[in-house]
Each structure stands twice: as structure tokens, then as C-alpha cells.
Amino acid sequence: EPEVTQTPSHQVTQMGQEVILRCVPISNHLYFYWYRQILGQKVEFLVSFYNNEISEKSEIFDDQFSVERPDGSNFTLKIRSTKLEDSAMYFCASSRGVNQPQHFGDGTRLSIL
């Protein structure tokens, strides 16, 4: 069964550095998402992406964050200048259409030092 894959599984970065988290969504899916889960807390929606543009974003997704689909397969989340509070598990998801079930990757654990 096709899967969403995320790399790396664990990223350690110094505060203030830029970080890019990578995701390969399921190939015939059209909608892409990023979520984060701070340790011990709920999964929080960050952004959804469709037709090469952001379709929705939450209040968490500020100017520090950006998303991109640089080619036909990858979907990336960039954090420009990381802060300690950005430490979390970041999940990528994709779906075939709006309101269709979202398929999640295994996540990237981001640790900011």
C-alpha cells in the first residue's frame, strides 16, 4: 500500500538556524498537509496545500514557516529561524481530495538546541 514518507526521522538543529523537513506524499494525492505535535500535547494543524498554493493555514503558521512543492514528488516545510519552542514532531499528510481521509507519514522529530 502506498505510504507517505518523511525524512529525516530525527533532525537536530541549533536555535536560529533554518531547517527543511521533507515529505513525499502518495503519488495520486492532490492535497498535502503539515501538522506538529509538541511532546505530550495534541496534534496541531499547520497548513494545507493544493494546486501549488496554500489553501488554509493556522495561527501557528506564521512568517517563520513556508511550504513548497519543488518538484512533482516532494513537499517541504521550511522553518527560517528556529526557536526552542519549535521542537516537536512534525507530520506530513496527503489526501486524494478535500475531506478525504488523510494519510500520515511517520513524522520527523525536530529538536532545537
Next chain:
Amino acid sequence: AQSVTQLGSHVSVSEGALVLLRCNYSSSVPPYLFWYVQYPNQGLQLLLKYTSAATLVKGINGFEAEFKKSETSFHLTKPSAHMSDAAEYFCAVTTPNNNDMRFGAGTRLTVKP
């Protein structure tokens, strides 16, 4: 905006006992509701979904959930717990043509032998 509340951050049952995980939603329009399961160090896996068809929804691994509009609930049940059911369970809600999926805080299910 839509939201869900999961009652009970931790539920413990004996193997073979009934599993009941509670979820109540809030939405100004008819919701779409989902249950996801998260095993340690993994992403979220869809258990089942309700998208305005049958109110009793059957999912994978023997789980089912019933949409009750009068109670604004979407509780998850399984008649007989198995050790492999031990995981974190998340209820989530979205609305038609809306990609902003909101998750509950999660319920950790422990199964005792």
C-alpha cells in the same frame, strides 16, 4: 471553528473487555469526523471516518463509532480489547470543503493482561 473534545486522557481496560473512547464535537455545520490511532514512534493511522452517510461506522481492527447528532458525540468502541490495541487514539473533525482538520488531545489506551 470546529473542535473536538476527548474525555479521558488515559483509559485502561483488561484484555477482552469493552473499549469505549469518548469524543464530542463542536461544529456550526454538519461535521466530518475521524478516529486515528498512533502507535509509539509512528504516524497517525486512520481507523474510521464519518462523512454524513451511515451513522454507525465500522473501521479497521474491529473498531466502530456511532455519530449521534443529538449528543454531538462520536465515541469509539470495540467489543473486546486486545493487547495490540494499546496506543494513543485521536478524534478529529473537519467540515465540508475545509482542509483544516482539528484534533482532540488524544486518549492513551492501556490494555492489561
